Each structure stands twice: as structure tokens, then as C-alpha cells.
Amino acid sequence: MKAELTCFAPNCRASFPVTAVLYNCSRCGGLLEVTYSGGPLPPEELKRLWLDRRTHNNPIDQSGVWRYREALPFLDDEARIVTLREGNTPLLDAPRAASYAGLDRIVFKHQGFNPSGSFKDNGMTCGVAQARRLGMQRVACVSTGNTSASMAAYASAAGLQSVVLIPHGNIAAGKLAQALEYGARTLQVEANFDQILKLVRVLAEKLGIYLLNSINPFRIEGQKTIVIEMLDQRGWAAPDWIVLPGGNLGNVSAFGKGLRELQQWGFIRKLPRLAVIQAEGAAPFYEFFRSAGSRGFEPVLHPQTLATAIRIGDPVSWPKALHEINTSNGAVEKVTEQEIADAKAQIGLCGIGCEPASAASLAGARKLVSAGVIPAGADVVAVLTGNLLKDPDYIHRYHTGALRTPGGTPLESTYGNRPVVVPNDPEEIAAVLAH
Ligand code: F0G
Numbered sequence: 255m256k257a258e259l260t261c262f263a264p265n266c267r268a269s270f271p272v273t274a275v276l277y278n279c280s281r282c283g284g285l286l287e288v289t290y291s292g293g294p295l296p297p298e299e300l301k302r303l304w305l306d307r308r309t310h311n312n313p314i315d316q317s318g319v320w321r322y323r324e325a326l327p328f329l330d331d332e333a334r335i336v337t338l339r340e341g342n343t344p345l346l347d348a349p350r351a352a353s354y355a356g357l358d359r360i361v362f363k364h365q366g367f368n369p370s371g372s373f374k375d376n377g378m379t380c381g382v383a384q385a386r387r388l389g390m391q392r393v394a395c396v397s398t399g400n401t402s403a404s405m406a407a408y409a410s411a412a413g414l415q416s417v418v419l420i421p422h423g424n425i426a427a428g429k430l431a432q433a434l435e436y437g438a439r440t441l442q443v444e445a446n447f448d449q450i451l452k453l454v455r456v457l458a459e460k461l462g463i464y465l466l467n468s469i470n471p472f473r474i475e476g477q478k479t480i481v482i483e484m485l486d487q488r489g490w491a492a493p494d495w496i497v498l499p500g501g502n503l504g505n506v507s508a509f510g511k512g513l514r515e516l517q518q519w520g521f522i523r524k525l526p527r528l529a530v531i532q533a534e535g536a537a538p539f540y541e542f543f544r545s546a547g548s549r550g551f552e553p554v555l556h557p558q559t560l561a562t563a564i565r566i567g568d569p570v571s572w573p574k575a576l577h578e579i580n581t582s583n584g585a586v587e588k589v590t591e592q593e594i595a596d597a598k599a600q601i602g603l604c605g606i607g608c609e610p611a612s613a614a615s616l617a618g619a620r621k622l623v624s625a626g627v628i629p630a631g632a633d634v635v636a637v638l639t640g641n642l643l644k645d646p647d648y649i650h651r652y653h654t655g656a657l658r659t660p661g662g663t664p665l666e667s668t669y670g671n672r673p674v675v676v677p678n679d680p681e682e683i684a685a686v687l688a689h
Contacts, residue, residue: 255290257328259471262287262574272328275388277455277469285574286471287511294324297520304486318342319379319479322486325515326380326475334383336412340375341479343367345487345635348604354597355620360634361493362601363484366608366641370432373480373505373639374404380476381466382408390464392417394457396443396450397467398501398563399429400640405466406436417463419443419450424562426609426645447502448553448568468504469570477505478512484635485522492522495628498637499614500530500539500586501564503575505639510578526635528584529628530575531618533559533594533611535660539572543579543586558660560648561594563611563640585627591659592666593617595652599669602649607642615639 259270263284270276272288279286294300304322307315314320314332318341329335345361352360365373378401385393393409394417395401402418402425409416418433422442433440443450451467458465468474485492492513500506506528516522532540536557542549554567569575579586589597597620598613615636622628642649651657655667676683 255292255294255327257288257290259286260289261285262577273388275464277465285469285571287574288326288328288471288475290327293519294327300324301486301490301521313337313339316342317379318483319376319476322479322482325482325512326478328472328475329383329387331387334386335379336382336386336408337379338369338375338407338411340368340379341483343480343483345484346604346606348601348606350604351600351606351616354600355616356623356630357619357628357634358631360616360619360636362606362638363480363635364606364608364638365480366612366638366644370400370404370407371428371641371644372400372404373477373637374400375408376480377468377473377476377504377508378404378408378466381405381470381473382412382414384470384472385414385464385466386412388464391415392461392463393466394419394454394463395466396420396447396454397425398447398565399425399644400563401467402438402440403429403432403436406433406438410437415439417441419454421446421450424565426562427647428644446557447566448557451568451570467570468502468507474504474508474511477508478515480505480637481509481512482516485516490521492524492526493635494526494632495529495619495634496526496637497529497531497615497619497622497634499561499564499611499618499639500532500575501536501566501569501611503530503539503569503571505637506530506578507571507574510574510582514581525582528578528582529618529622530579530584530586531614532586532588533561533564533614534588534590535559536565536567537588538567539569539575540586540588542572543576559594560591560657560660561610561614562645563609564614585622587618587621589614589617589621592668593621595657595665596668599652601638602642603669606638608638609640609642609644610648612638612640
């Protein structure tokens, strides 16, 4: 199959060589996607091949991204690939979370099991492979913390330098720690994510640094494998709904593209419906979708949420996300800080856990069930995008009743689990444990 970069805008569709260093269409400014001419091998053959690779020791077969390489054949040479064995994330049944959401059953696809603890690794292994193919020495991104952690890890593993720009004071401690430990040049900019995205694009151009935000279409190719692996794990039975949090809207764009391709290539018959969930204080896509075309897309100038991963007011990939929600007959919902915090505690009580943004998926599923959009008996997969340990400060505050909204309103510690200080005395400890 031949790969090209193609403009996503339906009235343009200009195409460019796969080796062009481009992040937007140079004709109309639209978003770009990687397209392939011709289909891959027949589905039954690929399903067998992909299953068989799970038993191999070859590093790229062990990767939950590159195992599916026939579905993302953009590289010229497999030697470009650096893998940390990304993907390979489990589907976890969570009966307690299901009853919380009002569903008979819910399954979590937990992307927090990735090497750097988030779904960004699925895309980053591809973005870094493309950077190497293009002969780039340096890579850069703006990030709410997970993209930067992932980029820093893969860049260092590949011997590239990484430059990370993060909104000063607004990323979770675990994520900042990762960028430092993986060796990224880390710049804490006094601006928000949306402003820094504009800045990093200027810097990338000026300094010849390869941009690895999700506007980079090769990242999206890697993130497609989250749904490919999900379907593989389910014996290629498509769920009714896939629910995920939305920030810059790259992930929902990747899921939609992956699912449409699987349908086109004959792997699945029906498309699962995609539900994207935003935090109430950073919900421009929700508001736009709800307006049903009666107004243009309006960014939120001062996005606010404790789920800092999705604190984004001007998501670049909204045209792709809109296409995927419409094509899959999907839904867009928004959830409050309290709903996120309580859903997160429920996921913890399943023995699973996740970071705040990830819990928007369960909170959103619950809301869509109570609104009658998702029926109680539906087959639902909710995606947990990041690991519990990314944001320990939030957890401690929630359980000790010290969590406040960005506006300063205290949140209820509904499922709080306060640690207790006890003396070094068995009698007294026994007395505490008697209650
Ligand atoms: N969940 C987590 C844990 C994230 O880190 C992000 C995005 C999202 C959900 C939203 O995904 O942007 O594709 O809609 N984090 C980016 C970052 C923006 O910089 O790490 P999206």
C-alpha cells in the first residue's frame, strides 16, 4: 500500500508525499491525515498473523502498536522503530463501576498500563519513528503532561533530543517528574496549553524541530491501534459504545479513523458509537456539538478543570472529531468536577484506578445512561487514558476533603478514605480497627 498525507477538508483533499514535513495542508490550512491506496491483506489472514505475533519475541511483534503494522503501513523501513512495548493494555471488567453508571456491565480499556503510563505511547512510537525517518534530531511538543512524558521517553530511547513546553503550574507532579527523568529540555511557559501550541508551532518552524503534538498525523496512526487491539481482544466483536475523555480531540479522531478502516477492510460490520466526554470548564466541543451547526466553533478562552490533562479550550482536531462523532452516530457530554472526582474514586474502588481526566469516561457514561442515550444493557467499553500515579496530589486532597474546584469551591469527599494516624500501640490500633 502506498501512503500519502491527505488534507482532511472534504472540499480540498490535496495530497502530499508521506515524507513532507507538514502539519497542516499547505493549500487550505486544513488538518492532515495519512491515507493508503489499496487495502491490506484479507482480514482472516491478518487476524491469524496478529494473533500469532503475540507469541513471538521479536520486539516489534511484542509491541501492541507495531504488531498491527499492516494497518499503518506508512514507514519505509522497520529499522526506524523504537519500541518500549507500548500498547498491550488490558480490558478490565468492573462490575462496581457498571452499577455506578447504571449499566449491566462495563469494561475498561486501561491505557494507563503503557510504559509511560498513558495512551500517548501508542502514538509516540509512530511519531518518533517518522522523526527518525525524516532525519530529525530534535522533537518538541506542548503538553498538559502526558504527551511530554511520552515524547521524552521515546525521544531518549531513540537518541533524539526532546524539548517540552508545559503550562507553568498546571501539570500533575508525576508527569513533570517523568519529563525531567527521561531527559527532556523542559520549559515551563507562563501561558495555557492553547497559547503554547501556537508558540511551539512557531518554534518548530524557526528551529527545524519536529512537532509531535496530535496534530501530527503519524501520532494518530499509532493511536488507531488502541481500538484495533481492543477489537482483537474481543474476538473482533464490536461494542455498542466506546466512551473516552476529550481534550485536544486527537484520540477520538484516531479511534474514528481506525474503526472506519476496520469496517472498510472487512474486520467489523457495524461501527461502535463514540462518546466523547469533556470537563465542564473546558467543553468547547460539547457546546459546539449541542448547538447543532447554529454557530461556528468557539474556543473557551480560559479553560478550567482539575483534570489538567483535558484543560484545553481550543482543540485543534475538532473537525476530525466532529466527523467521527457524526459518522458513528455518537454523542458528546460534559461532566462536573464533582462527577469526575466521584467517578474516579469508584474506579479506584474497583482496584483499577486512573488519573482525573480518565474518570470523565465513567462519569460521562453514567450521565448518558441516565439521559437514556446509552441503554442499561448496552455493550460499553470506557477508555481509561492515564495511570493513577500521574496525579497523587489530587487523590490525597479528595480523600482528605481538601479538594477544591479551580474557582475555590470545596468538593465533597463522597467516597473519601482518610488515612488515620495511630500510636505505636497494638491495643489502640485494635480499637481503631474495631470500627
Ligand atoms: N486523557 C488524558 C490522560 C490525556 O493526557 C489527554 C490529553 C486526554 C485524555 C485527551 O486526549 O487530547 O486526544 O482529546 N493530553 C494531552 C497532553 C493534551 O498534552 O498530554 P485528546
